[in-house]
Amino acid sequence: MTADGCDYSALTQLECSRCRAAYDARALRGTCACGSPLLARYDSDMVRRLVSPGEIGGRPPTLWRYHELLPVSARDQVVSLGEGMTPLLPMRRLAGELGLPALLMKDESPLPTGTFKARGAAVGVSRAAELGAAAVAMPTNGNAGAAWAAYAARAGLGCLVAMPLDAPEITRSECVLAGAESYLVDGLIGDAATMIAAATARRPGCQDVSTLREPYRLEGKKTIGLEITEQLGWRTPDVILCPVGGGVALIGIVKALRELQELGWIDGRLPRLVAVQAAGCAPVVRAFGRGALETEPWPDARTQAFGLTVPAPLGGFLALQAIRSSGGTAVAVTDAELLGSLRQVARAEGIWICPEGAACFAAAGKLRAGGWLSGSDEVVVLNTGTGMKYPRTGPAGLPLIRAGGQIPAPPG
Numbered sequence: 001m002t003a004d005g006c007d008y009s010a011l012t013q014l015e016c017s018r019c020r021a022a023y024d025a026r027a028l029r030g031t032c033a034c035g036s037p038l039l040a041r042y043d044s045d046m047v048r049r050l051v052s053p054g055e056i057g058g059r060p061p062t063l064w065r066y067h068e069l070l071p072v073s074a075r076d077q078v079v080s081l082g083e084g085m086t087p088l089l090p091m092r093r094l095a096g097e098l099g100l101p102a103l104l105m106k107d108e109s110p111l112p113t114g115t116f117k118a119r120g121a122a123v124g125v126s127r128a129a130e131l132g133a134a135a136v137a138m139p140t141n142g143n144a145g146a147a148w149a150a151y152a153a154r155a156g157l158g159c160l161v162a163m164p165l166d167a168p169e170i171t172r173s174e175c176v177l178a179g180a181e182s183y184l185v186d187g188l189i190g191d192a193a194t195m196i197a198a199a200t201a202r203r204p205g206c207q208d209v210s211t212l213r214e215p216y217r218l219e220g221k222k223t224i225g226l227e228i229t230e231q232l233g234w235r236t237p238d239v240i241l242c243p244v245g246g247g248v249a250l251i252g253i254v255k256a257l258r259e260l261q262e263l264g265w266i267d268g269r270l271p272r273l274v275a276v277q278a279a280g281c282a283p284v285v286r287a288f289g290r291g292a293l294e295t296e297p298w299p300d301a302r303t304q305a306f307g308l309t310v311p312a313p314l315g316g317f318l319a320l321q322a323i324r325s326s327g328g329t330a331v332a333v334t335d336a337e338l339l340g341s342l343r344q345v346a347r348a349e350g351i352w353i354c355p356e357g358a359a360c361f362a363a364a365g366k367l368r369a370g371g372w373l374s375g376s377d378e379v380v381v382l383n384t385g386t387g388m389k390y391p392r393t394g395p396a397g398l399p400l401i402r403a404g405g406q407i408p409a410p411p412g
Contacts, residue, residue, distance in 0.1 A: 010046040011071045014038040014215050017318055025071065028131045030213050037212040037315055039255070040071050040219050044262045053234050053265055061085035063119060063223040069259060071219055072126045079126040079155040081112035083119060084223060088231040088380070093348040094361070099368050102378040104237070106228055107351070108385055113174060115354070115385030116224065116249060117147035123220030124209055125151040134158060134205030139185075139192030141245070141306040142171030143385060148209065149180035160199060160206065162192040168306060170389050188301060190312055211246035212315045218255065221248045225256030228380055229266060236271045237378040239328075241364055243356035244275040244284050245310040247319035249382065254322040271380075273328035275319055276363040278303035278335065281311055284319050288330035293317060304335045304393070305355035307384065329372060331363040338362045342393055355390055357383030 014023040016032035017039050023029055025040065032038055047068045059065035063084030072078055087107045095103035108116035125148065128136055135158030138148055145161040152159035159180040163172070164187060175182040185192040193210055200208040207214060229236055236257065242250045250273060260266045277285050281301035287294065295316030301309050313319065323330055333341075342358035345351055353361075360381045367373040387393055401407065 007046070007050055008067055008074050009071055010042040010044075010050070010068045011040055011073070012043050013041050015041050017315075026131075028128070028133055028207055029215060030208060037218070037318070038215040040215050042069055042259065044259070047263055053230070056230065063122065063220065063227070066223060066226050069226070070123055070223075071216055072123070072130060077126060077130040079129060079151055080122060081118065081150065081154060083111050083122050085227060086110055088228060089349075091345075091349055091381075094345060097344070097348060098361075098365050099375055100364060100373060100377065100379050101375060103364070104378070104380045105351075105357075106224065106380055106382050107353075108224075108383060109351075109353070111385075113143070113147045113150050114389050115143040115147065116221070116382075117144045117385075118151075119220035119223055120144070120217035120248065121147035121151040121220065124148070124214065124217040125155050125157065127216040128207050128209065128214075129155045129157055132205075133207040135160060135203065135207070136209045137161070137196050137200045137203070137206050138209045139163065139189050139196050140167070140171075141189055141309055142167040143307060143389065144211075145180070145182070146171045146174035146178075149175045149178035149182075152180065153178045158206070160196065160203075162195050164188055164192060164309075166306070168389055170391070189310060211248055211310070211313070218248055218252050221252035222256035222259075223252075224249060224382065225253035226260070228253075229257070229260060234265055236266060236269065237380045239272045239274060239373065239377050239379045240382065241274040241276055241360040241379065242382045243305070243308060243359055243384055244277050244313075244319055244330075245308045245356070246313050247275070247284065247315045249384065250275055250322055251315055251318045254326070270326040273323055273326040274360075274363060274367070275323050275328070275330040276360045277330070277332050278305050278308045278338065278359060279332045280335065281309050282332040283311060283313065284316055285330040285332040287316065287320055288323060293320060295320070304390075305338060305359055307354070307356045308359065329367070331366060333359050333362040333366070337366075339393060341365065342387065346387075351383075352387035352394070353383045354385040354387050355393055357381065357385070
């Protein structure tokens with residue numbers, strides 16, 4: 001019997017990621033008493049009895065096709081906007097330019113609200129509503145707030161959002177249009193987090209859903225790893241490059257792959273995982289380079305890849321564990337490098353990716369040039385959203401031709 005007494009989900013309990021204390025999953029939870037993130041655990045024997053990889057392939061193409069490995073207890077408790085099963089695209093022209101013939105991009109831009117944040121919001125809001133939350137609250141650099149505001153509206157929940165002053169304007173509009181109580185903070189995301197924690201303490205029934213301060217956003221993000229594996233025919237690539245701000249996608253991908261290993265659906269080999277950060281905010285990269293087990297706060301964090309501006313990630317130690325256990329590495333790129341890669345991808349493949357995804361392509365180029373990646377590696381790069389949410393990364397302007405004038409001949 002599962003934690004919710006049904007067979008839609010095989011969820012059994014929550015477990016602390018650090019001290020391994022166990023918690024009942026049938027109540028709203030934040031972090032462990034020790035302050036560390038809680039992880040959802042599932043009954044693998046039950047999953048194997050309920051479903052096979054072949055049966056999953058016949059289900060509708062949303063992330064809920066994996067519902068036995070997700071925490072929502074019944075189909076009628078799911079809050080959905082059709083999220084999941086995003087393309088895994090061969091990047092043939094770019095592959096030639098980077099010297100990586102087997103280069104693929106997991107493209108999250110088609111998701112609702114335009115970013116991978118929809119995955120965490122779909123599962124997190126569904127579970128919060130199922131367990132009786134009246135509202136959700138979070139600090140955000142923009143995209144997470146937009147996604148949670150949309151799904152909260154879909155579920156009929158209240159939503160409180162606080163974001164730094166330099167968060168992209170479009171994400172501010174998304175939050176307001178979805179009815180979220182929204183505030184700008186003259187500071188960084190950590191300052192917004194402090195305000196949210198204080199606000200939720202004064203609002204009964206309002207759950208703080210900050211990154212890794214509740215267990216279920218991670219469960220939505222882990223479906224990236226489930227999908228990549230299924231799209232490759234239930235096998236894993238050699239390398240996955242993932243942008244890391246709060247680190248939920250990277251941690252979630254590893255969690256997904258380990259659950260698949262336990263089920264016996266994939267072999268024992270994990271892909272080498274690469275954490276990619278911006279040079280202006282790289283606490284995971286710095287800790288990895290020093291051989292540290294924990295991250296330290298990054299001072300004066302600044303980058304145009306707003307999703308990477310997380311100077312003190314709560315799950316930094318989990319990201320470091322994931323990288324090291326897979327034989328991976330951590331790379332920082334400058335804003336100039338990631339913006340150059342953004343334009344390179346657009347010209348080679350016709351896709352305007354987000355700055356965070358562009359950072360991963362910049363890192364792939366550096367790792368190939370340095371020999372860490374070989375030409376025989378099958379490499380998956382995670383693009384976490386559409387570049388259209390970052391209009392300032394596009395060209396500044398176009399040549400003006402007066403009416404009656406002529407378009408000039410092409411150069412050369």
